Amino acid sequence: MRITISGSPGSGTTSLGKALAERHNLRYLSAGEVFRGLAKEHGMDLAAFGRLAEENPEIDLKIDARQKEIGEASDDIILEGRLAGWMVENADLKILLYASPDCRAERIAERESLTPEEACAATIDREACEAARYMEYYEIDITDPSPYDIVINSETFSQEEVIAIAESVMAIVSAKKN
Numbered sequence: 001m002r003i004t005i006s007g008s009p010g011s012g013t014t015s016l017g018k019a020l021a022e023r024h025n026l027r028y029l030s031a032g033e034v035f036r037g038l039a040k041e042h043g044m045d046l047a048a049f050g051r052l053a054e055e056n057p058e059i060d061l062k063i064d065a066r067q068k069e070i071g072e073a074s075d076d077i078i079l080e081g082r083l084a085g086w087m088v089e090n091a092d093l094k095i096l097l098y099a100s101p102d103c104r105a106e107r108i109a110e111r112e113s114l115t116p117e118e119a120c121a122a123t124i125d126r127e128a129c130e131a132a133r134y135m136e137y138y139e140i141d142i143t144d145p146s147p148y149d150i151v152i153n154s155e156t157f158s159q160e161e162v163i164a165i166a167e168s169v170m171a172i173v174s175a176k177k178n
């Protein structure tokens with residue numbers, strides 16, 4: 001099964017992707033981890049690296065092309081990233097996670113040892129930067145949920161409940177395929 005998981009920073013995409021991959025013996029590929037790794041290699045935080053990516057389209061284009069290529073050519077994989085649902089057109093299941101900006105800022109603050117205010121400011125900056133790039137490069141409105149099969153509110157449901165919902169939908173999709 002080929003699954004994409006997308007959502008804004010702090011919505012729980014990485015947690016869901018890793019949990020599903022482990023529970024179902026699927027390969028896991030994260031565009032965010034690739035992006036964070038590149039930021040670290042450049043000695044930059046995510047906001048600064050995002051601005052660099054704004055000036056150097058080849059950064060995003062390379063990450064996105066690689067994820068699309070791997071995703072469309074692989075079976076038994078979970079691709080997690082903001083554009084995964086848009087890029088991997090032949091996915092069997094496209095999941096979008098949602099959580100409010102305040103909830104996401106709290107999660108990011110905890111994860112990255114920031115204050116909620118710092119996390120909120122950095123997230124707003126990062127999201128605006130990404131939205132502009134995605135529109136410029138691909139004419140994709142990242143706020144448009146239309147390519148997704150299901151939207152799950154990860155603020156309303158616990159992490160285990162989000163996983164259970166995703167697994168239920170996976171079972172339905174799997175049954176339809178067979």
